[in-house]
Structure formats: C-alpha cells, structure tokens
Amino acid sequence: MTPTPLRVAVLISGRGSNLQALIAARRSGELAIELILVASNRPAAEGLRHAEAAGIPTLVLDPAAWPDRAAYDAELFARIAAAAPDLIVLAGFMRVLDAAALAPWAGRIINIHPSLLPKYPGLHTHKRALAAGDALHGASVHFVTAELDGGPVLARTEIAIEPGDTPDSLAQRLLLREHVLLCQCVQWLAQRRAELRADGVYFDGRLLAQSLQV
Ligand SMILES: Nc1nc2c(c(=O)[nH]1)N[C@@H](CN(C=O)c1ccc(C(=O)N[C@@H](CCC(=O)O)C(=O)O)cc1)CN2
Numbered sequence: 001m002t003p004t005p006l007r008v009a010v011l012i013s014g015r016g017s018n019l020q021a022l023i024a025a026r027r028s029g030e031l032a033i034e035l036i037l038v039a040s041n042r043p044a045a046e047g048l049r050h051a052e053a054a055g056i057p058t059l060v061l062d063p064a065a066w067p068d069r070a071a072y073d074a075e076l077f078a079r080i081a082a083a084a085p086d087l088i089v090l091a092g093f094m095r096v097l098d099a100a101a102l103a104p105w106a107g108r109i110i111n112i113h114p115s116l117l118p119k120y121p122g123l124h125t126h127k128r129a130l131a132a133g134d135a136l137h138g139a140s141v142h143f144v145t146a147e148l149d150g151g152p153v154l155a156r157t158e159i160a161i162e163p164g165d166t167p168d169s170l171a172q173r174l175l176l177r178e179h180v181l182l183c184q185c186v187q188w189l190a191q192r193r194a195e196l197r198a199d200g201v202y203f204d205g206r207l208l209a210q211s212l213q214v
C-alpha cells in the first residue's frame, strides 16, 4: 500500500539549493512528499524566494526579537508544529538548536552536514578537511540531537579532494552530491524504509551497522 505523502517542513538560513532540489524532486514525482512549510531565521534568505515561487508557505522569525536562544527556538518550533509536519529537514539552517525545543522531534528531524561525520562537526568543514590533508571529503545526513552534528547518521556521500582544491571549489563540487544525498534520504523516510529507534538507525527493519552510502 502506498504510504501517505510525508509532510515535510524545511528550515533554511540562506541560498536554499538543497531546498530547491527537494522542490524539483517533488515536482518530478520522485519524492512522495508534501512541502508544507519553509522557515528561516534570516528574512533575506534567498531560499524563501524559491519557496514562494513554488507556492510553499513561508515563516520568517528573526532571532533579534527574542531574549535568548531557548525562547526563540521554543517559538520557532511551536509555529512549525502548528503546520503538523511528519519530518523537519535542516537544509543550511545555521543555528544551533536548543535541546528542549528539539526533544519532541527526536527521530523526525534531519540535517544535511557538509562533512563525513563524525569528522568535522560544526562550521568551516571544507577548510578543515583541506587543512588536515584528507583525501576524501563528503556530506552526511543525520538525525538531529542536542549534540551538535552528533546524531545518528543515516547516509553519506563521498568525493575525492583534488589537487588545487580550495574550500570554495570543494563546497561547489560537494553541493551537487548533497542534493542527491538529501533527496535520497528524504525518499527513504517518505517510503518509511528508514527510521530512528532507541538503539540506532533502522533500514528495511534492520539495524544499520554503518551509514548508507549514496
Ligand atoms: N542542537 C543541534 N542544532 C543543530 C544541529 C544539530 O545537530 N544539533 N545541526 C546544525 C546544522 N549545522 C551543521 O550542519 C550547524 C549550524 C550552525 C552552527 C553554528 O555554529 N551556528 C552559530 C551561528 C553561525 C552563523 O550565524 O553563521 C550559532 O548558532 O551560534 C553549527 C553547525 C543545525 N543546528
């Protein structure tokens, strides 16, 4: 039986190319999802324009209007909850989220991160991989927990670091793979093939010993 389309809310802070990839995959029929909301902490986020063009409701909440991170995150997630998503996708959302706000969403919020986790959680991942002299780089989709970029990884995609690569050239080459990785992970979640349980990530009913490769 075909599962009901997954109701997906996407959180962005900037360009929104990963969001665009989800919009395109939804439009082509590749993804059986409903994009029900795009929210951003930045009013000027370019990705909001993509959402508007696709007829997706948007929400902008400027942190400057809240006294602290916990209050902001509580309001942000209360408004997201009002849209009743099945899944929240962080796609270039550039704020560390408060543990209390995240708690009710365990297993229902994922993030795409530009490194081969557990290497390089946080920011400036391309620069750090180059500085370390790594031969491989990549991106990871993980379930979001209070530990920054420390949640269980569902899948990763790898690229070779090439001679002469800069942080920008690496980011640009990786971004195309990110789009594929994120769409594949959202599809597995929409098909109800992947899920987070107390003891780890399950795929087709089996506990994953290691993350999937895309
Ligand atoms: N509690 C969690 N919050 C977030 C997670 C997570 O796994 N747990 N993933 C991140 C996404 N992310 C990397 O993938 C990330 C985003 C933002 C930051 C960060 O240091 N942000 C600064 C502000 C930076 C800026 O405004 O440019 C901050 O919030 O103080 C690190 C990693 C999303 N949140």
Ligand SMILES: NCC(=O)N[C@@H]1O[C@H](COP(=O)([O-])[O-])[C@@H](O)[C@H]1O
Residues within 6 Å of the ligand: 012, 013, 014, 015, 016, 017, 018, 019, 047, 091, 092, 093, 094, 112, 113, 114, 122, 123, 139, 175, 178
């Ligand atoms: N720590 C979070 C982080 O750095 N996320 C990264 O921000 C970019 C957003 O691009 P986009 O706005 O074009 O999707 C992507 O490369 C994503 O992996």
